[in-house]
Amino acid sequence: MIVQNNKIAQNHKSRIEKHHIEDFIGRSYMSFCVLLLIVAIISMVYFVMSKGVSTFVVDKVSISDFFFGTKWSPEGSPPSFGALPFIAGSFITTLLAALIASPLSICAALFMTEIVPGWGKKLLQPVIELLSGIPSVVYGFVGLSVIVPFLRDVFPGQGIGVAAGSIVLSVMILPTITSVAVDALSALPRNLKESSFALGATRWQTISGVIIPTTLPAILTGVVLGMARAFGEALAVQMVIGNAPFIPKSLFESASTLTSVITLGMGNTTMGSPQNNSLWSMALVLMLMTFLFVFIVRLLEKRRAI
Numbered sequence: 001m002i003v004q005n006n007k008i009a010q011n012h013k014s015r016i017e018k019h020h021i022e023d024f025i026g027r028s029y030m031s032f033c034v035l036l037l038i039v040a041i042i043s044m045v046y047f048v049m050s051k052g053v054s055t056f057v058v059d060k061v062s063i064s065d066f067f068f069g070t071k072w073s074p075e076g077s078p079p080s081f082g083a084l085p086f087i088a089g090s091f092i093t094t095l096l097a098a099l100i101a102s103p104l105s106i107c108a109a110l111f112m113t114e115i116v117p118g119w120g121k122k123l124l125q126p127v128i129e130l131l132s133g134i135p136s137v138v139y140g141f142v143g144l145s146v147i148v149p150f151l152r153d154v155f156p157g158q159g160i161g162v163a164a165g166s167i168v169l170s171v172m173i174l175p176t177i178t179s180v181a182v183d184a185l186s187a188l189p190r191n192l193k194e195s196s197f198a199l200g201a202t203r204w205q206t207i208s209g210v211i212i213p214t215t216l217p218a219i220l221t222g223v224v225l226g227m228a229r230a231f232g233e234a235l236a237v238q239m240v241i242g243n244a245p246f247i248p249k250s251l252f253e254s255a256s257t258l259t260s261v262i263t264l265g266m267g268n269t270t271m272g273s274p275q276n277n278s279l280w281s282m283a284l285v286l287m288l289m290t291f292l293f294v295f296i297v298r299l300l301e302k303r304r305a306i
Contacts, residue, residue: 045287048280048283048284048287049284049287051277051280051283051284052277052280052281052283052284052285052287053281053284054272054277054280054281055081055274055277055278055280055281056281058277059081059274059277059278061081061274061278065080065081065082066081066082066083066278066281067083067084067087068082068084069081069082069083069084070082070084070085070246070247072085072086072245072261074274074275074278075275079274079275081274081278083258083278083281083282083285084247085245085246085247085255085256086245086256086257086258086260086261086282087258087285088247088248088255089162089241089247089248089255089256089257089258090231090257090258090259091231092162092166092248092255093162093165093166093169093230093237093241093255093257094169094227094230094231095227096162096163096166096169096170096251097166097167097169097170097172097173097226097227097230098170098173098223098226098227098230100166100167100170101169101170101171101173101174101177101226102177102223102226104170104174105174105177105178105181105222105226106177106181106212106219108124108128108174108178108181109178109181109182109184109185109219110181110185110207110211111124112124112125112182113182113185113186114185114203114207114211121182125178125179125182128174128175128178128179129175129179130175131171131172131174131175132175132176136172136233136234136235136236137235137236137239139168139171139172139236140168140235140236140237140238140239140240141239142168143164143165143167143168143236143239143240144239144240147159147164147167147168147240148160148164148240151163151164151252155252156252157250157252157253158242158254159252160240160241160242160254161241161242161248161250161251161252161253161254161255162241162248162250162251162252162253162255163251163252164240164241165237165240165241165255165257166251168236168237168240169230169233169236169237172229172230172233172236173226173227173229173230174226176222176225176226176229177219177222177223177225177226178222179222180218180219180221180222180225181215181218181219181222183218184215184218184219184221184222185211185215187218188211188214188215192210192211192214193206193210193211196209196210217300217301218300220300221297221300221301224293224296224297224300225293225297227293228289228290228293228294231286231289231290231293232259232286232290233259234257234259234260234262234263235263237257237259237260238257238259238260238263238264241254241255241256241257241260242254242255242256243256243260243261243264244256245261258282258283258285258286259286261279261282262279262282262283262286265279266279
C-alpha cells in the first residue's frame with residue numbers, strides 16, 4: 001500500500017513538473033514572438049522616418065515647398081519636390097471611395113442582419129467577403145476594361161482619372177466596411193429592438209431611430225478602416241488614375257497618388273539621391289496617415305465602449 005502511494009505521489013509530482021516545463025516553454029515562446037514583433041515594428045518605423053527626414057535634413061528641401069509645392073520635377077534644373085498633387089490625389093480618391101462604398105456597405109449590412117437575416121447573411125456575406133481575396137491587379141484590369149470605357153463614353157475625357165480610381169477603390173473597400181458593420185449590427189442587444197417594437201415603431205423606424213444611431217461608432221470604425229485600405233492602395237489605382245503629377249480640376253482628369261508615384265519611381269532612383277529621399281518622405285507621409293487612421297479607430301472604439 002505504501003509503495004503504491006509513493007508511486008502515485010511520484011507520478012503526480014512528475015505531471016506537475018511536466019506542466020511547469022510546458023508553461024515555461026509556452027511563456028518563453030510567446031514572449032519571444034511579442035518581442036520580435038515589437039522590434040520589427042520599431043525598426044520599420046525608425047527606418048522609414050530616418051529615410052523620410054533626409055529630404056529636409058540632407059537635401060535642404062523646405063517643409064512648405066514639399067507639402068504645398070505643386071511642381072514635381074526631381075530631375076529638373078533646379079529640381080522641384082512639390083508633393084501636394086500626390087497628397088491631394090490620395091485624399092480625393094480616398095474620400096470619394098468612402099462616399100461611394102459607405103452607403104452600399106451599410107445597406108448591405110442592414111439587409112443581411114435586419115431584413116433577411118436567414119438566407120441573406122448566409123448567401124451575401126460570403127460573396128462580399130470573397131471580394132477581399134481578389135488581387136489588386138484584377139481590380140485594376142477590370143477598371144481598365146469596364147469602368148474606364150464606360151466613363152469615356154458617358155462623360156468628357158479619356159475615362160482615366162480620379163473618378164475611375166475612386167470607383168475601383170470603393171469596390172475594394174466594400175468588404176471591409178460591410179464586415180465591420182455586420183458584426184456591429186449582429187452584436188446589438190436584442191432588447192433594444194424589442195423595446196422599439198413594443199412602443200409601436202415599425203421596422204424602418206427602428207432601423208433609423210434605434211439601430212443605426214446605436215451602432216454608428218462601430219460603423220464609422222469600419223469606414224475609417226476602409227479609408228485606410230484605400231489610402232494605401234497602389235497597383236489598382238495606378239492602373240486607372242492616369243499618374244499625372246497635377247492637382248485634378250475635375251473628377252475626369254488624370255491625377256496621381258502617393259502610392260502610385262512611389263511604386264513608379266522607387267525602382268528608377270539611386271539610393272540616397274534627392275529623388276529617392278523625396279519618395280521616402282512620401283512613404284513617411286503614408287505611414288503617418290496610417291497612424292492617424294488607427295488613432296481615429298481607437299477613439300471610435302472608446303466612444304462605442306462608453
